[in-house]
Amino acid sequence: MTRLRPSWVAGANDPETDFPLNNLPYGVFSTKALSPRCGVAIGDRILDVARAEAAGLTGTRDLVQAAKWNPLMAAGPEVWAGFRARIGALLAEGSPEREAVAPLLVPMADAALHLPFDVAExxxxxxxxxxxxxxxxxxxxxxxxxxxxxxxxxxxxxxxxxxxxxxxxxxxxxxxxxxxxxxxxxxxxxxxxxxxxxxxxxxxxxxxxxxxxxxxxxxxxxxxxxxxxxxxxxxxxxxxxxxxxxxxxxxxxxxxxxxxxxxxxxxxxxxxxxxxxxxxxxxxxxxxxxxxxxxxxxxxxxxxxxxxxxxxxxxxxxxxxxxxxxxxxxxxxxxxxxxxxxxxxxxxxxxxxxxxxxxxxxxxxxxxxxxxxxxxxxxxxxxxxxxxxxxxxxxxxxxxxxxxxxxxxxxxxx
Amino acid sequence: MTRLRPSWVAGANDPETDFPLNNLPYGVFSTKALSPRCGVAIGDRILDVARAEAAGLTGTRDLVQAAKWNPLMAAGPEVWAGFRARIGALLAEGSPEREAVAPLLVPMADAALHLPFDVAExxxxxxxxxxxxxxxxxxxxxxxxxxxxxxxxxxxxxxxxxxxxxxxxxxxxxxxxxxxxxxxxxxxxxxxxxxxxxxxxxxxxxxxxxxxxxxxxxxxxxxxxxxxxxxxxxxxxxxxxxxxxxxxxxxxxxxxxxxxxxxxxxxxxxxxxxxxxxxxxxxxxxxxxxxxxxxxxxxxxxxxxxxxxxxxxxxxxxxxxxxxxxxxxxxxxxxxxxxxxxxxxxxxxxxxxxxxxxxxxxxxxxxxxxxxxxxxxxxxxxxxxxxxxxxxxxxxxxxxxxxxxxxxxxxxxx
The missing domain is CATH 3.90.850.10 (Fumarylacetoacetase-like, C-terminal domain)
Structure with missing residues (x-):
């Protein structure tokens, strides 16, 4: 069984959180200030990956700018693996991008969650x-x-x-x-x-x-x-x-x-x-x-x-x-x-x-x-x-x- | 029972055609020259309503520019009635717009037909x-x-x-x-x-x-x-x-x-x-x-x-x-x-x-x-x-x- 991958984000190393670095699940969230957008849960925070992608941090282009995950879903397993690895690297303990990423984290308590993808059938x-x-x-x-x-x-x-x-x-x-x-x-x-x-x-x-x-x-x-x-x-x-x-x-x-x-x-x-x-x-x-x-x-x-x-x-x-x-x-x-x-x-x-x-x-x-x-x-x-x-x-x-x-x-x- | 509404379009007054002026059904067609677009069948012709709308002939705006009828379908019965009445007027015998409309008719024999709408479920x-x-x-x-x-x-x-x-x-x-x-x-x-x-x-x-x-x-x-x-x-x-x-x-x-x-x-x-x-x-x-x-x-x-x-x-x-x-x-x-x-x-x-x-x-x-x-x-x-x-x-x-x-x-x- 794999072990915890440590993260620098608050709460992510808590053994009781649903969202350690090993998870990195994909949702769609909004806050008072932010319109609905793609986010990744980490500890008690959500990473605004729409802004992260726009800032050139995710290694993808225009895959998470819609307020649904369907574009990334359609891109196939190689793109999924690359995206996941990149998000993991951004949030891992000792990440060199920590300072650029920290402002893109939103407290989960402030967010409303939406349907994460368009359901085809x-x-x-x-x-x-x-x-x-x-x-x-x-x-x-x-x-x-x-x-x-x-x-x-x-x-x-x-x-x-x-x-x-x-x-x-x-x-x-x-x-x-x-x-x-x-x-x-x-x-x-x-x-x-x-x-x-x-x-x-x-x-x-x-x-x-x-x-x-x-x-x-x-x-x-x-x-x-x-x-x-x-x-x-x-x-x-x-x-x-x-x-x-x-x-x-x-x-x-x-x-x-x-x-x-x-x-x-x-x-x-x-x-x-x-x-x-x-x-x-x-x-x-x-x-x-x-x-x-x-x-x-x-x-x-x-x-x-x-x-x-x-x-x-x-x-x-x-x-x-x-x-x-x-x-x-x-x-x-x-x-x-x-x-x-x-x-x-x-x-x-x-x-x-x-x-x-x-x-x-x-x-x-x-x-x-x-x-x-x-x-x-x-x-x-x-x-x-x-x-x-x-x-x-x-x-x-x-x-x-x-x-x-x-x-x-x-x-x-x- | 209603009678034939005469049209100036070839074949539309033929008692055997599926597509007299009384019908005006909605499809999506393409030809060698034209990309897939909304069209209305009339006799053995198809009216290119995408171009007709762009030319200001239909009384609508941006409702038939997609290569599907869904935008008009979503617009509701009043818009449907207005659009149908307008297309009928364009194609009716004695229409004052005949000269503007005639170049927008495509022979049905030259057209490929596509799925006319996005099927939701x-x-x-x-x-x-x-x-x-x-x-x-x-x-x-x-x-x-x-x-x-x-x-x-x-x-x-x-x-x-x-x-x-x-x-x-x-x-x-x-x-x-x-x-x-x-x-x-x-x-x-x-x-x-x-x-x-x-x-x-x-x-x-x-x-x-x-x-x-x-x-x-x-x-x-x-x-x-x-x-x-x-x-x-x-x-x-x-x-x-x-x-x-x-x-x-x-x-x-x-x-x-x-x-x-x-x-x-x-x-x-x-x-x-x-x-x-x-x-x-x-x-x-x-x-x-x-x-x-x-x-x-x-x-x-x-x-x-x-x-x-x-x-x-x-x-x-x-x-x-x-x-x-x-x-x-x-x-x-x-x-x-x-x-x-x-x-x-x-x-x-x-x-x-x-x-x-x-x-x-x-x-x-x-x-x-x-x-x-x-x-x-x-x-x-x-x-x-x-x-x-x-x-x-x-x-x-x-x-x-x-x-x-x-x-x-x-x-x-x-």
């Missing part, structure tokens, strides 16, 4: 086996829990990119059609079973060509970085709508991501094997190197931790998911966001959704002095995640969202 | 009842053909925008996982059951806000125009992958659209009622005015017509689909493309897919001197559509694509 996978078994048992019964294709295909569906929002954005409770089992007809109103899904998101940097599948190795090289991802879900809408074409409005109202893109390079020391294959994979999906990362993940509701799990619980890696995504000839683009699917561990206190933790709402969980089956208006849900190094951590920052009451819209229920 | 609905019954019978048996939600919800799923291509683009046969019923495990290779879906696509002009549903009347006003849409489908991939989260790679490899956006204004005289409701709709979906259009549609394979149907066969209108799409609070954006779902009539010669025409491949159809169960390499599939006026028609042009052999990629099948 959003796809959500279903690659956590315990989650698939849990949900399958509840929706279809234990005998049909894991669909027959599940051990062969990284099952996924296209989600909605227009409602991917950055952590801190309030989420309005969705309205929609639901049908109680005993009811003769559906009704329309606010979701009563609003839930989270604890996921990670892989972000595509370099694109692929329509009509040309990619190998797992090519897919791995296309991935720019990762975020935490909360795939908010309205379980009552989902149960009524999802047959035969999959989730639609139950997932379309919001997806929250953490504000910092943690690069594949920063996570490389924490690469981890997935679980054993239960059946052999088709050759196009075989991955020869460890495709997951050892990332500790947790869910908080209103400040109380209600679940802890790890990215290693996934059955398919992001590179395998991306390979399958492109396998038909589907063109992948810079800014595509691929949710891993809910990451549930083996026991209820490691499940990644309230649906699972409360077993469909039947066994509410304790949250401080209160209990919850599903999310109530005013509740704040927060995901956290980090990889643990030797005296340092590579963290994601929080992925947080508070639920606002449903909009007034056709209030009657039938 | 692509959603595909399932709003044809005969199609849903046919496919449901084949995939799930006659007793479960129409899902219980179908008469209440315009069922839809998110598709893939990165592979929406303009008519004339060759389509590579997709590869993917399939599993024969008797096989112990799936295999990987070229699709053997490649199909079309005859659809129309509605294009969102003005956006909606995240967290705010829209009414059917608001949704109707948001729709900029329509295209023909072929939702290419790999039935063998689809059958194996689609449970439980819906179609994914079976549809992700390509979607073709016709090159001309026919505006809602041009189609208004052809508005038509949909079928009777079999059960009452929830109030948010009730549409008080005719939401469909009387548009004759056909499918050709290698120049032979194999099916004829009409947009009136849809059970849900595009405005109802858009309303449902936004109902959860899902933000809709300029450039969103909403496929209607396959439009099948009551009999096999009016079905909108080969899957239905050949009943799952069991009864191949005659195509000239040959027969087909599904599409073979080299086959060209073409959709056509038009609304019939009194001595004129409002047509879409062709939506055509030829199938190329599958890519070389992991040729072994297991």
């Amino acid at each position: 959003y796809t959500d996978f279903y690659a956590g086996k315990q989650h698939a078994i849990n949900v399958g048992t509840m929706f279809r019964g234990p005998e049909n829990a894991l669909p027959p294709n599940w051990l062969h295909i990284p099952i996924g569906y296209n989600g909605r990119a227009s409602t991917v929002v950055v952590s801190g954005t309030d989420i309005r409770r969705p309205v929609g059609q639901t049908k109680a089992k005993e009811a003769a007809a559906p009704s329309f109103g606010p979701s009563q079973r609003l839930d989270i899904e604890l996921e990670m998101g892989a972000i595509v940097g370099t694109p692929s060509t329509m009509g040309q599948p990619v190998t797992v190795a090519e897919a791995r090289a296309m991935i720019f970085g990762y975020v935490l991802l909360n795939d908010w879900s309205a379980r009552d809408l989902q149960a009524w709508e999802y047959q035969p074409l999959g989730p639609f409005q139950a997932k379309a109202f919001a997806t929250s991501i953490s504000p910092w893109i943690v690069t594949a390079a920063a996570l490389a020391p924490f690469a981890a094997e997935g679980p054993e294959r239960e059946v052999p994979l088709l050759r196009y999906l075989v991955e020869d190197t460890p495709g997951l990362y050892d990332i500790a993940l947790s869910v908080e509701m209103n400040g109380q931790t209600i679940s802890r799990t790890n990215m290693r619980e996934l059955y398919y890696s992001p590179a395998q998911q991306l390979t399958h995504h492109a396998s038909s000839g589907c063109a992948m683009r810079t800014g595509d966001l691929l949710g891993t699917g809910t990451i549930s561990g083996p026991a209820p206190d490691s499940y990644g959704s309230l649906l699972e933790m409360t077993w469909g709402g039947q066994t509410p969980i304790r949250v401080g002095a209160e209990t919850r089956a599903f999310i109530e208006d005013g509740d704040t849900l927060t995901l956290r995640g980090h990889a643990q190094g030797d005296g340092f951590r590579v963290g994601f920052g929080a992925c947080s969202g508070r639920i606002l009451p449903a909009p007034d819209f056709f209030k009657e229920t039938t | 692509y959603t595909d609905f399932y709003a044809g009842k005969q199609h849903a019954i046919n496919v449901g019978t084949m995939f799930r048996g006659p007793e479960n053909a129409l899902p219980p939600n179908w008469l209440h919800i315009p069922i839809g799923y998110n598709g893939r925008a990165s592979t929406v291509v303009v008519s004339g683009t060759d389509i590579r046969r997709p590869v993917g996982q399939t599993k024969a019923k008797e096989a112990a495990a799936p295999s990987f290779g070229p699709s053997q059951r490649l199909d079309i879906e005859l659809e129309m696509g509605a294009i969102v002009g003005t956006p909606s806000t995240m967290g705010q549903p829209v009414t059917v009347a608001e949704a109707r006003a948001m729709i900029f125009g329509y295209v023909l849409l072929n939702d290419w489908s790999a039935r063998d991939l689809q059958a194996w992958e689609y449970q439980p989260l819906g179609p994914f790679q079976a549809k992700a490899f390509a979607t073709s659209i016709s090159p001309w956006i026919v505006t809602a204004a041009a189609l208004a005289p052809f508005a038509a009622e949909g079928p009777e409701r079999e059960v009452p709709l929830l109030r948010y979906l009730v549409e008080d005015t005719p939401g469909l259009y009387d548009i004759a549609l056909s499918v050709e394979m290698n120049g032979q017509t194999i099916s004829r149907t009409n947009m009136r066969e849809l059970y849900y209108s595009p405005a109802q689909q858009l309303t449902h799409h936004a109902s959860s609070g899902c933000a809709m954006r300029t450039g969103d493309l909403l496929g209607t779902g396959t439009i099948s009539g009551p009999a096999p010669d009016s079905y909108g897919s080969l899957l239905e025409m050949t009943w799952g491949g069991q009864t191949p159809i005659r195509v000239g001197a040959e027969t087909r169960a599904f599409i073979e390499d080299g086959d060209t599939l073409t959709l056509r559509g038009h609304a019939q006026g009194d001595g004129f028609r409002v047509g879409f042009g062709a939506c055509s694509g030829r199938i190329l052999p599958a890519p070389d990629f992991f040729k072994e099948t297991t």
Whole structure:
């Protein structure tokens, strides 16, 4: 395991910070004085890389002048590596550029964080086996829990990119059609079973060509970085709508991501094997190197931790998911966001959704002095995640969202 | 029914042209001399509206200078109406601007046509009842053909925008996982059951806000125009992958659209009622005015017509689909493309897919001197559509694509 790389920046050598020099994640920030721009988190500061590039400090030109990271993402792995090495050198202990760089550091406490990249399209996978078994048992019964294709295909569906929002954005409770089992007809109103899904998101940097599948190795090289991802879900809408074409409005109202893109390079020391294959994979999906990362993940509701799990619980890696995504000839683009699917561990206190933790709402969980089956208006849900190094951590920052009451819209229920 | 509006442009008053003055559809074209730009079809000519705007002839500024229609689409219904009225005046018989406009007309035969707008996201609905019954019978048996939600919800799923291509683009046969019923495990290779879906696509002009549903009347006003849409489908991939989260790679490899956006204004005289409701709709979906259009549609394979149907066969209108799409609070954006779902009539010669025409491949159809169960390499599939006026028609042009052999990629099948 690698050791802490010391930095001259305040807070960056603190073993509890998410943002040591080993991390250098990419976000978009603004302050009262500065319009939204690209920044790199270091300790409790943000390096204004737009100004750093303009000052000739980054070795790049016009790659981080937009208030999104897409231009750098599209530039490919060699440019990513050069940029990361250069930012690392600027911020390392003993850097000769310290005096030029210091004025470009902004206190994180003064900054507002924005969506770090333009989301081209959003796809959500279903690659956590315990989650698939849990949900399958509840929706279809234990005998049909894991669909027959599940051990062969990284099952996924296209989600909605227009409602991917950055952590801190309030989420309005969705309205929609639901049908109680005993009811003769559906009704329309606010979701009563609003839930989270604890996921990670892989972000595509370099694109692929329509009509040309990619190998797992090519897919791995296309991935720019990762975020935490909360795939908010309205379980009552989902149960009524999802047959035969999959989730639609139950997932379309919001997806929250953490504000910092943690690069594949920063996570490389924490690469981890997935679980054993239960059946052999088709050759196009075989991955020869460890495709997951050892990332500790947790869910908080209103400040109380209600679940802890790890990215290693996934059955398919992001590179395998991306390979399958492109396998038909589907063109992948810079800014595509691929949710891993809910990451549930083996026991209820490691499940990644309230649906699972409360077993469909039947066994509410304790949250401080209160209990919850599903999310109530005013509740704040927060995901956290980090990889643990030797005296340092590579963290994601929080992925947080508070639920606002449903909009007034056709209030009657039938 | 409205009558032909006479134009001074060659061919525009021909009763067989798709592009009389009544139509004025929007495309993007290039010639040897002209880079890609916005154009309006009129008879067998294209009006170079980029140059027309620059010359002060259109009454707009910087709305059609990009080689996409998105800026005008985002400008809203009042601007759309003003622009259409102005273009109509320029091209009408007796126009005082004829001498200024004539040099801006390009022969359609000299032009290459491009995708007319940037597709923000692509959603595909399932709003044809005969199609849903046919496919449901084949995939799930006659007793479960129409899902219980179908008469209440315009069922839809998110598709893939990165592979929406303009008519004339060759389509590579997709590869993917399939599993024969008797096989112990799936295999990987070229699709053997490649199909079309005859659809129309509605294009969102003005956006909606995240967290705010829209009414059917608001949704109707948001729709900029329509295209023909072929939702290419790999039935063998689809059958194996689609449970439980819906179609994914079976549809992700390509979607073709016709090159001309026919505006809602041009189609208004052809508005038509949909079928009777079999059960009452929830109030948010009730549409008080005719939401469909009387548009004759056909499918050709290698120049032979194999099916004829009409947009009136849809059970849900595009405005109802858009309303449902936004109902959860899902933000809709300029450039969103909403496929209607396959439009099948009551009999096999009016079905909108080969899957239905050949009943799952069991009864191949005659195509000239040959027969087909599904599409073979080299086959060209073409959709056509038009609304019939009194001595004129409002047509879409062709939506055509030829199938190329599958890519070389992991040729072994297991």
